[in-house]
Amino acid sequence: MVQATDSTPAAKAAASVRRRMLGEFWFYFSENRGAVIGLWVFVALVVIAIFAPLIAPHSPIHQYRDALLVPPVWQEGGRWEFLLGTDPVGRDVLSRLIYGSRFSLFIGIVVVTVALTFGIVLGLIAGYFRGGIDIAIMRVMDIILAFPSLLLALVLVAILGPGLMNAMIAIALVYQPHFVRLTRASVMSEMNRDYVVSAKVAGAKPFYLMTRTLLPNCVAPLIVQATLSFSNAILDAAALGFLGLGAQPPTPEWGTMLAEAREFILRAWWVVTFPGLAILITVLAINLMGDGLRDALDPKLKRS
Amino acid sequence: MPLLDIENLTVEFQTAGGVFRAVDGVSLYCEKGEILSIVGESGSGKSVAMLALMGLLPWTAMVTADRMIFDGRELLGMSPEKKRKIVGREMAMIFQEPMSSLNPCFTVGFQIKEMLRQHTDMNRAQRQERAIELLASVGIPAPKERLSVFPHQLSGGMSQRVMIAMATACQPKLLIADEPSTALDVTIQAQILDLLRSFAHEHGMALILITHDMGVVAEMAERVQVQYAGQKVEEQNVVDLFTHPHHPYTAALLSALPERANARRLPSIPGVVPGQYDRPPGCLFEPRCSFATEICRQGAKRQGSGLGHALCNHPLNGPGDDAGEQKQRNKAGATS
Amino acid sequence: MLKFLLSRLAVLIPTFLGVSIIAFSFIRLLPGDPVMLMSGERVMAPERHAEIMHELGYDRPLPVQYLDYLGGVLTGDFGKSVVTKRPVVDDFFKLFPATLELSLCAIIIAVVLGIPAGVLAAVKRGSFFDQTVTGAALVGYSMPIFWWGLLLIIVFSGVLQWTPVSGRISLLYFFKPVTGFMLIDSLLSGQKGAFASAVNHLILPAIVLATIPLAVIARQTRSAMLEVLGEDYVRTARAKGLSPLRVVGLHALRNALIPVITTVGLQVGVLMAGAILTETIFSWPGIGKWMVDSVSRRDYPVIQSGLLIIAGIIMMVNLIVDVLYGLVNPRISHD
Numbered sequence: 001m002v003q004a005t006d007s008t009p010a011a012k013a014a015a016s017v018r019r020r021m022l023g024e025f026w027f028y029f030s031e032n033r034g035a036v037i038g039l040w041v042f043v044a045l046v047v048i049a050i051f052a053p054l055i056a057p058h059s060p061i062h063q064y065r066d067a068l069l070v071p072p073v074w075q076e077g078g079r080w081e082f083l084l085g086t087d088p089v090g091r092d093v094l095s096r097l098i099y100g101s102r103f104s105l106f107i108g109i110v111v112v113t114v115a116l117t118f119g120i121v122l123g124l125i126a127g128y129f130r131g132g133i134d135i136a137i138m139r140v141m142d143i144i145l146a147f148p149s150l151l152l153a154l155v156l157v158a159i160l161g162p163g164l165m166n167a168m169i170a171i172a173l174v175y176q177p178h179f180v181r182l183t184r185a186s187v188m189s190e191m192n193r194d195y196v197v198s199a200k201v202a203g204a205k206p207f208y209l210m211t212r213t214l215l216p217n218c219v220a221p222l223i224v225q226a227t228l229s230f231s232n233a234i235l236d237a238a239a240l241g242f243l244g245l246g247a248q249p250p251t252p253e254w255g256t257m258l259a260e261a262r263e264f265i266l267r268a269w270w271v272v273t274f275p276g277l278a279i280l281i282t283v284l285a286i287n288l289m290g291d292g293l294r295d296a297l298d299p300k301l302k303r304s
Numbered sequence: 305m306p307l308l309d310i311e312n313l314t315v316e317f318q319t320a321g322g323v324f325r326a327v328d329g330v331s332l333y334c335e336k337g338e339i340l341s342i343v344g345e346s347g348s349g350k351s352v353a354m355l356a357l358m359g360l361l362p363w364t365a366m367v368t369a370d371r372m373i374f375d376g377r378e379l380l381g382m383s384p385e386k387k388r389k390i391v392g393r394e395m396a397m398i399f400q401e402p403m404s405s406l407n408p409c410f411t412v413g414f415q416i417k418e419m420l421r422q423h424t425d426m427n428r429a430q431r432q433e434r435a436i437e438l439l440a441s442v443g444i445p446a447p448k449e450r451l452s453v454f455p456h457q458l459s460g461g462m463s464q465r466v467m468i469a470m471a472t473a474c475q476p477k478l479l480i481a482d483e484p485s486t487a488l489d490v491t492i493q494a495q496i497l498d499l500l501r502s503f504a505h506e507h508g509m510a511l512i513l514i515t516h517d518m519g520v521v522a523e524m525a526e527r528v529q530v531q532y533a534g535q536k537v538e539e540q541n542v543v544d545l546f547t548h549p550h551h552p553y554t555a556a557l558l559s560a561l562p563e564r565a566n567a568r569r570l571p572s573i574p575g576v577v578p579g580q581y582d583r584p585p586g587c588l589f590e591p592r593c594s595f596a597t598e599i600c601r602q603g604a605k606r607q608g609s610g611l612g613h614a615l616c617n618h619p620l621n622g623p624g625d626d627a628g629e630q631k632q633r634n635k636a637g638a639t640s
Numbered sequence: 641m642l643k644f645l646l647s648r649l650a651v652l653i654p655t656f657l658g659v660s661i662i663a664f665s666f667i668r669l670l671p672g673d674p675v676m677l678m679s680g681e682r683v684m685a686p687e688r689h690a691e692i693m694h695e696l697g698y699d700r701p702l703p704v705q706y707l708d709y710l711g712g713v714l715t716g717d718f719g720k721s722v723v724t725k726r727p728v729v730d731d732f733f734k735l736f737p738a739t740l741e742l743s744l745c746a747i748i749i750a751v752v753l754g755i756p757a758g759v760l761a762a763v764k765r766g767s768f769f770d771q772t773v774t775g776a777a778l779v780g781y782s783m784p785i786f787w788w789g790l791l792l793i794i795v796f797s798g799v800l801q802w803t804p805v806s807g808r809i810s811l812l813y814f815f816k817p818v819t820g821f822m823l824i825d826s827l828l829s830g831q832k833g834a835f836a837s838a839v840n841h842l843i844l845p846a847i848v849l850a851t852i853p854l855a856v857i858a859r860q861t862r863s864a865m866l867e868v869l870g871e872d873y874v875r876t877a878r879a880k881g882l883s884p885l886r887v888v889g890l891h892a893l894r895n896a897l898i899p900v901i902t903t904v905g906l907q908v909g910v911l912m913a914g915a916i917l918t919e920t921i922f923s924w925p926g927i928g929k930w931m932v933d934s935v936s937r938r939d940y941p942v943i944q945s946g947l948l949i950i951a952g953i954i955m956m957v958n959l960i961v962d963v964l965y966g967l968v969n970p971r972i973s974h975d
Binding site: 034139140142143146147148149150151152154155157158159231235238239242243244245255258262265266269272273275276277279280283284287288291 | 651654655656658659662666669778779781782783784786787788790791793794797798909910912913916917920931932935936938943947950951954955
């Protein structure tokens with residue numbers, strides 16, 4: 001017999017169930033080759049973001065006045081110290097890209113956290129209490145969803161003032177209705193299940209019921225939506241940066257870098273190509289992961 | 305010469321866990337106008353064999369056979385274009401779930417007339433007339449009005465009637481009915497079965513009835529083929545099968561009939577049909593068989609026609625055999 | 641069907657009112673008052689300031705101002721641009737055809753390529769073609785389209801010199817707009833080469849704008865088709881001896897199109913967001929660029945009413961799509 005560290009049998013059973021579920025999850029997730037690749041790229045990006053100061057060869061904002069628009073190293077005129085070349089004011093593109101990963105991941109995390117938190121709270125309230133408060137919340141969400149997300153974010157940023165923080169707030173606000181809808185829908189479908197009814201009969205308080213009983217059963221669709229929002233947030237923040245309303249120069253945010261490089265588009269392809277490629281790879285990796293998560297978490301698609 | 309003659313049919317699926325053999329060397333024949341029933345639990349490959357005959361399996365399925373002759377024509381290796389002239393016209397099939405078997409986006413009339421358009425050279429007016437006639441023949445009231453109805457507006461029994469009307473539109477020589485009454489209410493079940501039987505008799509149409517219900521078999525079939533785990537384990541005419549089952553599996557199926565049960569508890573067959581990963585090396589029924597002996601782990605012997613072609617080393621009710629008592633003793637000896 | 645339509649309208653009208661409240665309150669949420677915001681840095685005498693405030697009606701209570709604005713909106717008066725001094729509606733109708741032309745071309749590209757690609761990928765599931773479509777769709781779906789546009793400009797305008805960088809038509813051609821669609825107007829003008837020039841200007845922006853809808857539609861069609869192909873009625877169709885073309889192209893596709901129509905409808909919002917970026921990159925004189933310019937010029941009446949008009953258009957298109965959805969789905973149209 002294996003010596004268990006946990007003493008109570010119930011806890012042991014719960015732990016083993018959780019381990020089995022995790023194992024099953026990983027089995028389905030790892031079956032999807034793209035998802036695993038996406039995961040590894042994402043992990044690499046996180047590592048790059050965390051250790052950016054150690055990895056980056058140069059400061060992201062230091063301007064080498066003697067090296068304006070130096071092409072990448074493999075092109076004629078390229079220099080080994082600037083692997084991916086320099087931008088119009090002599091900053092190292094590679095270093096800016098490396099630091100840029102911090103902003104993109106930060107944007108994704110903040111937007112998803114904010115949108116998820118508010119979305120879950122509102123969705124739980126709407127789905128649990130129903131009635132007038134539900135109608136009020138859902139109407140407001142319908143109104144937000146009536147606008148194209150980027151347009152609403154654009155106008156919000158115009159009002160709040162340009163900047164990364166305001167861009168993130170605007171995007172989070174625009175994304176949150178999706179989480180409200182999802183949470184509300186799963187809460188409503190779970191409300192009539194026997195286990196919820198029995199918890200209610202047993203005298204569980206609304207807050208306990210919502211957080212302990214209902215919420216865990218809404219997790220799967222929320223995770224998938226969160227992944228989707230993560231990559232969309234990166235795209236939208238970059239788009240706002242590109243329009244000059246997101247992160248402001250000299251911040252090495254990828255969208256902002258593209259905006260700065262736009263006028264040199266026909267003269268120096270590298271200042272335009274690499275930041276966009278970085279966005280694409282990041283978003284693609286997260287979307288690949290999201291597909292894998294959906295397959296692994298969606299019991300409908302699971303083969304018995 | 306029988307209408308349908310299949311010899312040694314095998315269907316395999318390539319799955320993530322290797323090759324899965326759903327039908328294993330099944331031979332089957334059906335005379336003109338005969339009602340043949342294929343019986344077995346779910347997973348016995350009875351539907352798959354018929355789907356293979358119709359060419360309705362997904363492309364992942366590998367179908368092999370020594371011969372598959374329908375009405376004097378070899379279907380194996382026949383070009384898809386040629387086969388489509390037979391499928392639907394001379395050989396039709398209806399399914400277990402009538403509600404989902406009709407296309408929700410098209411009217412009943414369209415779906416019936418499509419069959420006529422495909423296989424006959426009737427003109428529009430003739431097709432309309434024939435469709436009304438067909439709906440009337442399957443006992444649908446107000447057939448003309450029903451033609452413009454969509455499937456979701458029909459009940460399950462009505463849908464199955466429409467399916468029968470559609471399948472018999474071109475007066476096929478063979479109709480395969482795959483659990484046609486299983487998904488329906490008990491009262492409707494009998495009506496659908498009656499309808500099928502009268503169709504078979506009136507039009508001289510052969511009927512292959514796939515079912516798991518011995519009661520349905522007793523009521524409908526003339527001859528019965530019992531399948532287990534993809535193999536044919538016994539084949540007899542219906543009266544003999546019910547009085548003298550030769551394969552222990554058949555006997556077990558029969559004793560599971562409620563009206564045959566003499567104990568207080570309804571007997572059931574312990575265990576389940578082996579799947580892809582727990583296929584026994586010898587006789588496939590051996591793990592669940594109360595008569596199994598050591599040799600059954602090596603394989604099973606095909607008996608002659610006198611013993612219902614039973615795929616069994618110890619067939620029951622053989623000539624001069626006084627039932628299973630001795631077998632029981634043998635089993636005790638083998639396991640000790 | 642009528643009940644279905646009425647239920648949609650019942651949701652739509654309050655939503656539109658809410659949208660108008662949001663659009664209206666945006667300017668009022670700003671610190672300072674509208675007149676100060678519009679005058680910008682200039683110093684203004686308090687008397688003059690009060691005068692303008694009164695003139696524009698900004699000194700009345702907010703609910704009164706809102707009702708006044710709403711009344712104007714319902715009669716087609718969306719206020720005046722601070723920059724051009726022209727009514728917002730006039731500017732909108734001048735620019736809208738350009739966006740409409742671009743969006744229509746984009747959605748046509750997306751539908752014409754996306755649906756067949758999705759169908760074929762589903763039919764040949766797991767094949768090389770399927771993997772290519774699935775992979776390409778994922779890349780397209782993840783594409784930062786503003787970068788994609790720049791990349792196409794580098795290749796087709798920079799390296800190959802095939803297409804122009806901006807605008808709707810070469811300056812060589814001039815004719816009065818009739819329909820507002822450059823493709824049609826250029827043909828009507830009868831000037832040689834005008835149509836080719838219009839196509840040349842349109843092609844890159846249309847491709848860029850089509851990218852995400854194309855990816856989404858292909859993905860959605862594929863998954864809808866995969867689901868439908870496993871349905872019993874597809875097996876029934878095959879059991880009837882129908883040709884594969886008819887089974888897939890009629891019986892399966894007809895059902896798969898039901899969810900796809902909703903997806904196509906949802907692309908209208910995506911197209912509007914995409915138009916903001918695409919029109920900015922290609923200097924396309926449409927309402928996307930108009931909104932971006934207005935934001936940078938702080939032209940608040942335009943932002944407010946533009947937001948409302950665009951949201952209104954999207955809601956209307958969604959209503960049309962809902963009706964279409966009901967029409968193609970017998971479960972709704974024949975209830």
